[in-house]
Every structure is written in structure tokens, then in C-alpha cells.
Amino acid sequence: MTERFEGRRAFVTGGSRGIGEAIARRLAAEGADVTVAARGIEDARRVAGEIGGGAVELDVSDFEGVAEAVHSVGTLDVLVNNAGVDDFDFFTDTTPERWRQLLDVNLLGLMACTRAALPAMQQARYGRIVNISSEAGRLGSAGNAVYAASKGAIVSFTKSIARENARYGITANSLAVGPTDTQLFNANREIPRIGEKLVEGMIQATLLRRAGTVEEVAAAAAFLASDDASYITGENLGVSGGMGIATA
Numbered sequence: 001m002t003e004r005f006e007g008r009r010a011f012v013t014g015g016s017r018g019i020g021e022a023i024a025r026r027l028a029a030e031g032a033d034v035t036v037a038a039r040g041i042e043d044a045r046r047v048a049g050e051i052g053g054g055a056v057e058l059d060v061s062d063f064e065g066v067a068e069a070v071h072s073v074g075t076l077d078v079l080v081n082n083a084g085v086d087d088f089d090f091f092t093d094t095t096p097e098r099w100r101q102l103l104d105v106n107l108l109g110l111m112a113c114t115r116a117a118l119p120a121m122q123q124a125r126y127g128r129i130v131n132i133s134s135e136a137g138r139l140g141s142a143g144n145a146v147y148a149a150s151k152g153a154i155v156s157f158t159k160s161i162a163r164e165n166a167r168y169g170i171t172a173n174s175l176a177v178g179p180t181d182t183q184l185f186n187a188n189r190e191i192p193r194i195g196e197k198l199v200e201g202m203i204q205a206t207l208l209r210r211a212g213t214v215e216e217v218a219a220a221a222a223f224l225a226s227d228d229a230s231y232i233t234g235e236n237l238g239v240s241g242g243m244g245i246a247t248a
Helices: 018-029 041-051 063-073 096-124 145-168 183-190 195-204 214-225
Strands: 009-013 033-038 054-057 078-081 127-134 170-177 236-239
Touching (some): 009 018, 009 096, 018 033, 018 041, 018 214, 033 041, 041 054, 054 063, 078 096, 078 214, 096 127, 096 170, 145 236, 170 214, 214 236
Parallel strands (some): 009 033, 009 078, 127 170
């Protein structure tokens, strides 16, 4: 595999499983020095050990801890904001406490990581930021309103960061990920009343009529993080089997 990231330092949040693990492995396979950041330090160390990278324990909703973790690694070339949580339920059955949990992790945690990484990137006049969003963020999602709101905000935040930082040679892009074959996604089938119907509905809403793989998402993330995408910034790339087209 071509080593597009030789000499580059990457930081992947939520990098110990699922999509984040696949991204960490893909970047490392292409030569990056990858730090795997995750709440579960043992899983982070497992992945880091297998890819020859580093591991840090990180809860992105701990904003002081975010700054400490990012700064401990040093100047980053690539930041992948992947950490996220989901919570299926109809909006009128949710509570403000659940809203805050989703927003703290999915949106504010992503902002905190970006804020921690940007000053050094600006000084180096180089950086690649890839934010993991969702098709729910631009299409909406029944039974998932707050999650969709958090993911939609990621897209506009990413575009704003792209505008502010282009003069420093920094690009920022997001991925609108569709249904993907992960343990977390498949666990949603067990949600009472709505789980199976929602999961199957999302899959059938794609043109390809299947869930994606974590490797397919990782390939898109690696592209946006590489210099092959040096003239792409402020974009939201769908990795969703044509989901946006199928439901338009």
C-alpha cells in the first residue's frame, strides 16, 4: 500500500473499535504515526500495539482532558474526529439529560479536539481535519432527532473551520456516513418498538441496499486526510451507498 502518510502524525478519537479503529489501521498502514484515543484505554492500547502507534485515554466530553491529551502528542498533521454516541428514541420520549450527553460527545467534544489541535497546525501551516458526521445530519432521522441535530451541526462547523483556516494550509472536511456494519449499529436492532424497523429502513434507503463496511469509510477518511485531497476543503462527502440520492 502506498505510504501517503509517511512522516505524518495522526490522532483518531474513538479509535479503539468500529469505524475509528478501521481509520486508525488504514492511516497506519499508509505510514502514519497514529495515536488511538478512546475512553477504554485497554482497547486503545490493543489497537495501538497492533499498528505500532500510541494510545491515550480520552473522554471527549472532558474538555480539559481533551486539551491535555492532544497537547501530549505534539503537533498533529491529521486529526480525525470520530468519537460519538447514539441514542434511538422518539424525541418526546427523550430528556434534556440525554440531549446533553449526545451534544457533549458528538458536537462539543469534536469542537474541543479541534480547538486543541488547531493552534499548532496553524503555526506549522499544515493540517488535515476529518470529521465523522452522518447522513442523519443532512436528511434527518426519525427516532434519532438529537443525534441528527448533532451531526448536522458538525457539517456547518466543518465548513466554518475550513473557511477560517484555509490561509494556514489547513483543510477541513466531513463524511456523511450512512448505515455501516458495526457492533454499535447492529445493536440498535434490539431497541424496543423501533429498533429493527429503523435499522432495516436505513439500509433500504440506500441505493445499494446494503450497509457499508468500516473499511469503506476508512478509505474515504484516508483520502480526505491525504495530500491527494489537498484541493478539497469544506466538503461533506457521503459514504452511504447513495442514501441521499435514494431519499431525495
